[in-house]
Every structure is written in C-alpha cells, then in structure tokens.
Amino acid sequence: DVKVTQSSRYLVKRTGEKVFLECVQDMDHENMFWYRQDPGLGLRLIYFSYDVKMKEKGDIPEGYSVSREKKERFSLILESASTNQTSMYLCASTLGAPKAEAFFGQGTRLTVV
Amino acid sequence: AQTVTQSQPEMSVQEAETVTLSCTYDTSESNYYLFWYKQPPSRQMILVIRQEAYKQQNATENRFSVNFQKAAKSFSLKISDSQLGDTAMYFCAFISYNFNKFYFGSGTKLNVKP
Numbered sequence: 694d695v696k697v698t699q700s701s702r703y704l705v706k707r708t709g710e711k712v713f714l715e716c717v718q719d720m721d722h723e724n725m726f727w728y729r730q731d732p733g734l735g736l737r738l739i740y741f742s743y744d745v746k747m748k749e750k751g752d753i754p755e756g757y758s759v760s761r762e763k764k765e766r767f768s769l770i771l772e773s774a775s776t777n778q779t780s781m782y783l784c785a786s787t788l789g790a791p792k793a794e795a796f797f798g799q800g801t802r803l804t805v806v
Numbered sequence: 807a808q809t810v811t812q813s814q815p816e817m818s819v820q821e822a823e824t825v826t827l828s829c830t831y832d833t834s835e836s837n838y839y840l841f842w843y844k845q846p847p848s849r850q851m852i853l854v855i856r857q858e859a860y861k862q863q864n865a866t867e868n869r870f871s872v873n874f875q876k877a878a879k880s881f882s883l884k885i886s887d888s889q890l891g892d893t894a895m896y897f898c899a900f901i902s903y904n905f906n907k908f909y910f911g912s913g914t915k916l917n918v919k920p
Contacts, residue, residue: 726908733815735897735912751907783851785908793839793901795908797851 696720699784699798706805712771714801716784723788725767726795727751727759730781742767774805810900812911819888820919826873827883827914829898837903840874840881845913846894854896857881859903885916893918 700715718725724743728736728751738751740759748759756778760768767786771778784798809832819825831840842854857865857874864872869889873882885892898911 728910733912735810735812736910738907738909741907749907781849785851787908793903794841794853794856795851795899795901800849 697784697786697796697798699782699801701801702799704801704803706771706774706803708775708805710771710774710805712774712803712805714769714771714782714784714803716767716769716786716798717765718767718786718796719765720786720788720796721764722786722796723764724786725761726785726787727757727767727769728783728785729753730783730800736783739769776805779803779805810898810909810911812896812898812914814914815912816915816917818917818919819885821888821890823888824884824886825888825916827885827896827898827916829881829883829911831879831881831898831900831909833879833900833902835902839901839903840872841899841901842870842872842881842883843897843899843910844892844894845897846891851897855883888918890918890920892916 697718706712726741727739742748742761758770782801785795787795811830838859840857844852844854855867855870869886871884895913897913900909
C-alpha cells in the first residue's frame with residue numbers, strides 16, 4: 694500500500710512564526726502536492742512538485758513556499774504564519790498519467806493564534 | 807484553467823436508498839481523468855471511483871457508478887443501497903492527462919440517515 698505521511702495531525706503556532714509542514718511518501722512517486730482545505734471551498738492547490746527541486750505554483754501560493762530536496766519528501770513552509778492561514782493542510786502524491794490516482798496524507802489541522 | 811463545480815453543498819438520503827451527487831467541470835483538454843473521492847470524519851481521503859475521458863463506458867465500483875457526459879462536461883456519482891458508512895464529504899476531481907495538477911470541487915456533504 695502507498696503511504697503518505699504528514700508529520701503532524703494537529704499544530705498550533707503563533708502569528709509570525711515560521712512553520713514547516715512535512716510530507717513523506719514511500720512509493721517513489723514523481724508528483725507531490727500541497728492543498729489547503731476550507732469549508733465550502735474544497736481543496737485548493739498551493740504548490741506542486743513534479744521532480745526533485747522542481748516546483749510550480751498552484752492557485753494560492755501567496756504566503757507559502759515549498760522545498761523538495763529528496764524525491765520522497767515535500768515540505769510546505771509558512772514563512773510568517775498569519776491567522777488567515779489557519780486551515781487543514783493535505784499532502785498528496787501520485788505517479789504521472791496514466792496512473793494518475795492521488796494518494797493523500799491524513800491531513801494537518803493548523804491553528805495560528 | 808480547469809474548474810470543478812459541485813453545486814450541492816449538502817445532501818441527505820435514507821439508508822438503502824439511492825442518491826446522486828452532481829459535478830460539472832470546465833476544460834479545453836480532450837484527454838483527462840475524473841475522480842470521486844470520499845473524506846469521512848477521519849479526514850483520510852479515499853478514492854471511490856475513476857473515469858478516463860477517452861472511455862465511453864461509465865465506470866462502476868460495486869454500489870458506486872458514474873454518469874459521464876463528456877460533451878456536457880458532467881460527471882455525477884450514483885450511490886446505490888446507501889449505507890451509514892457512506893456518510894462523508896465527497897469531492898469531485900479532475901486531472902489533465904498531460905499535466906499533473908489535480909483540481910477539486912468544493913465538496914458535497916452526504917448524510918445517510920438510519
């Protein structure tokens with residue numbers, strides 16, 4: 694079974710802190726994604742990566758950056774956390790097409806106070 | 807840009823009955839994949855069903871089936887014989903064959919009542 698593991702299930706941080714959310718997958722997938730999930734808005738893509746050190750902005754990249762130094766690990770960084778970044782964050786990974794199915798981590802519920 | 811629209815924020819169904827969740831999408835691509843994912847209260851996203859756009863036959867997985875209308879860009883999910891364990895958020899998702907961005911709808915919260 695594919696496993697996508699996010700480092701924390703719940704996280705509370707203070708405004709202005711630098712926050713790291715880690716995601717690790719164990720199936721050698723090329724593509725990895727970070728989404729934030731908010732009620733009524735569904736999943737919105739923040740960043741994705743299609744290879745080591747390669748990244749592309751999604752729909753809402755402002756206030757976030759990412760790092761992918763190794764194929765299995767994709768980190769989301771909140772440079773200076775703000776209260777409007779309180780959300781659920783989901784990491785996903787996938788092989789390329791045609792096996793395009795995405796596998797998800799269990800989510801990190803981040804609260805910025 | 808691709809968009810995915812789910813117009814039903816919340817739906818209810820009695821146990822053992824059938825329910826249909828709607829999804830429309832917008833794309834200029836000809837080859838792509840469509841998915842329905844389920845997110846129960848545990849928050850773990852689970853793949854329910856997948857449809858390749860080049861296949862005319864609608865996908866089915868046990869009690870779950872889709873009605874894929876490519877020309878209308880519509881992709882609805884039918885759940886037959888609803889069970890209490892089907893209670894969850896359901897997300898429709900799109901991915902283009904040549905790109906690796908997944909786009910998701912806003913979700914439909916399904917409540918199955920005993």
